[in-house]
Amino acid sequence: MKREHFSGDPIPTKVRPYQRAAVIGAGAWGTALAATFARAGVDTRLWGRDRAVVDAINTASVNTHYLPDIPLPCTLVATDDLTEALKGAEVALIVVPSRSLRGVARQVAAQAPAGMTVAVCAKGIEAETGLLMAQVAREELGDRAIGCVSGPTFAAETALGHPTAATVAFPFDYADRLNPQQSPAVRLALSLTTESFRAYVSDDLVGVEIGGAVKNVIAIACGMMTGAGFAENTRAALITRGLDEMKALAETLGGRRETVTGLSGIGDLSLTCSSTTSRNMALGQQLGQGLARKACFEGRPVVVEGEVNARSVTDLARRLGVSMPICETVRAILHDGADLGVAFADLWARPLEAEPRGMDVAFDHPASDQEIATLAERIS
Ligand SMILES: NC(=O)C1=CN([C@@H]2O[C@H](COP(=O)(O)OP(=O)(O)OC[C@H]3O[C@@H](n4cnc5c(N)ncnc54)[C@H](OP(=O)(O)O)[C@@H]3O)[C@@H](O)[C@H]2O)C=CC1
Numbered sequence: 466m467k468r469e470h471f472s473g474d475p476i477p478t479k480v481r482p483y484q485r486a487a488v489i490g491a492g493a494w495g496t497a498l499a500a501t502f503a504r505a506g507v508d509t510r511l512w513g514r515d516r517a518v519v520d521a522i523n524t525a526s527v528n529t530h531y532l533p534d535i536p537l538p539c540t541l542v543a544t545d546d547l548t549e550a551l552k553g554a555e556v557a558l559i560v561v562p563s564r565s566l567r568g569v570a571r572q573v574a575a576q577a578p579a580g581m582t583v584a585v586c587a588k589g590i591e592a593e594t595g596l597l598m599a600q601v602a603r604e605e606l607g608d609r610a611i612g613c614v615s616g617p618t619f620a621a622e623t624a625l626g627h628p629t630a631a632t633v634a635f636p637f638d639y640a641d642r643l644n645p646q647q648s649p650a651v652r653l654a655l656s657l658t659t660e661s662f663r664a665y666v667s668d669d670l671v672g673v674e675i676g677g678a679v680k681n682v683i684a685i686a687c688g689m690m691t692g693a694g695f696a697e698n699t700r701a702a703l704i705t706r707g708l709d710e711m712k713a714l715a716e717t718l719g720g721r722r723e724t725v726t727g728l729s730g731i732g733d734l735s736l737t738c739s740s741t742t743s744r745n746m747a748l749g750q751q752l753g754q755g756l757a758r759k760a761c762f763e764g765r766p767v768v769v770e771g772e773v774n775a776r777s778v779t780d781l782a783r784r785l786g787v788s789m790p791i792c793e794t795v796r797a798i799l800h801d802g803a804d805l806g807v808a809f810a811d812l813w814a815r816p817l818e819a820e821p822r823g824m825d826v827a828f829d830h831p832a833s834d835q836e837i838a839t840l841a842e843r844i845s
């Protein structure tokens with residue numbers, strides 16, 4: 466398929482896009498990314514373990530389970546054979562939930578062509594190790610270019626061709642700095658570029674990945690307070706203070722502050738905290754309305770990354786001495802049996818602090834226990 470060029474794109478024309486890609490994971494986001502590659506003219510194999518999904522993509526160009534009614538490019542080929550998916554691939558995107566990433570990366574490692582670039586697209590932190598997704602992939606896939614794709618991207622909208630932007634992040638080594646046109650980040654960004662999908666390049670892999678992991682936890686908090694009947698003031702406060710938590714964790718791990726203000730940080734945080742299209746926001750909202758966890762999503766199994774990651778994010782933050790009170794509140798409610806109303810009332814009644822962090826002031830909140838209990842009642 467002919468590759469089109471897009472005016473105004475500052476990526477130098479000398480860049481050689483990838484010719485052959487594998488997308489590992491045929492859920493909503495894997496399918497949307499595979500469709501994006503295919504639309505950009507990249508020869509793409511989408512691997513899924515569910516034979517019915519694979520057959521539907523190959524025969525009817527639709528992922529009946531994860532993106533029903535959204536037409537996919539007819540050039541997109543799906544397979545349930547991992548060897549076939551990876552054969553000749555210059556780049557692979559791994560797009561499975563964070564808790565499955567290590568196992569899938571291990572399977573990929575056994576068959577990956579030498580020199581194949583890998584980008585992880587799961588958003589989270591591994592529970593057992595506290596590692597970011599690209600760090601997990603590195604442990605399994607060894608010495609090759611490993612990065613991520615992240616940003617404010619609801620899969621269905623991307624698959625429908627709505628204008629979407631995301632960040633492609635890889636660490637830039639010496640060779641990449643000398644010749645950025647040949648860097649994996651730039652090549653992958655160009656390979657994903659279509660008239661509606663716009664990719665930005667970053668060398669701050671840690672900063673980008675922390676954004677994706679933390680925003681899901683904050684979205685659960687926003688959903689909880691929305692479900693409990695509160696509105697825009699509360700949501701804006703949670704988004705803004707959530708961004709502060711994201712920034713503190715990213716900077717402590719060596720990420721950059723500016724990255725947090727980009728697509729993978731505030732971009733994804735604001736998207737996910739604004740709509741119940743987000744599974745994280747939707748879970749929070751149902752819990753805030755008083756539903757039991759097992760009744761949420763009408764009992765269907767749904768990937769809600771912020772749920773497991775409330776624990777892994779706060780475990781990591783505690784280890785590093787980073788204060789993340791909103792994430793701690795979500796963790797307490799989801800994992801430690803805290804009452805939702807009491808936990809949020811306690812969050813609001815913490816000692817007052819300075820903004821931004823760093824000024825050495827903290828002073829007691831003047832509310833009485835009775836006043837805090839009254840707020841807790843209102844939230845519940
Ligand atoms: N959906 C979105 O809008 C976006 C999602 N993401 C991130 O992408 C990741 C995946 O999410 P998403 O695609 O939405 O999830 P979905 O629930 O839509 O799909 C998950 C996919 O992963 C597969 N899978 C799960 N575990 C394994 C395993 N052990 N081995 C092989 N395949 C497995 C599932 O297969 P099966 O169907 O057989 O269970 C399914 O195809 C998450 O980290 C999410 O945060 C990022 C940006 C946007």
Ligand SMILES: O=C(CO)COP(=O)(O)O
Pocket residue numbers: 588616617618619620681684733736737742743744745746768769770
């Ligand atoms: O990461 C996403 C959008 O960028 C998808 O969000 P949810 O997982 O909450 O649906």
